[in-house]
Amino acid sequence: MEVYVEKQKCTGCAHCFDVCPVAVFSMKNRSDPDVNSDVAPENDKWKGTHDQAVIDKWSNVQDGHKHFAENFEGGSGGISVGVNGPSCILCQACLVECEGECIVIKDDSNNIFRSIYK
Numbered sequence: 540m541e542v543y544v545e546k547q548k549c550t551g552c553a554h555c556f557d558v559c560p561v562a563v564f565s566m567k568n569r570s571d572p573d574v575n576s577d578v579a580p581e582n583d584k585w586k587g588t589h590d591q592a593v594i595d596k597w598s599n600v601q602d603g604h605k606h607f608a609e610n611f612e613g614g615s616g617g618i619s620v621g622v623n624g625p626s627c628i629l630c631q632a633c634l635v636e637c638e639g640e641c642i643v644i645k646d647d648s649n650n651i652f653r654s655i656y657k
């Protein structure tokens with residue numbers, strides 16, 4: 540299994556980090572040198588720019604999680620990185636919790652699963 544985050548869309552809500560039973564995700568500060576250490580393709584790497592549609596949807600939402608913060612602190616903020624994709628058991632818990640709809644999972648038969656926020 541390969542797991543990556545489309546970085547420009549990640550709000551930093553940390554829902555994926557919270558729900559994944561096998562610790563696929565690691566929350567990083569956006570300035571960390573290993574912020575692009577998952578298998579996200581070049582266009583989906585973090586380069587310092589947020590997706591405008593995701594900002595428009597989430598920047599004013601008050602749900603107890605930080606959105607678009609630079610650093611991970613207090614349980615949210617920063618950015619999610621799929622550091623442990625091979626451990627994914629495709630339980631799909633992260634796929635329905637991802638605010639930015641930015642998690643991509645590819646199984647061993649090259650089937651693609653994408654997050655849709657419920």
Ligand code: SF4
Pocket residue numbers: 542558559560561562563626627628629630631632633634644
């Ligand atoms: S689908 Fe995979 S990455 Fe997502 S929560 Fe389940 S085990 Fe973790």
Ligand code: SF4
Pocket residue numbers: 544548549550551552553554555556618619636637638639640641642
């Ligand atoms: S659930 Fe989605 S938006 Fe929230 S931190 Fe994880 S990848 Fe980013």
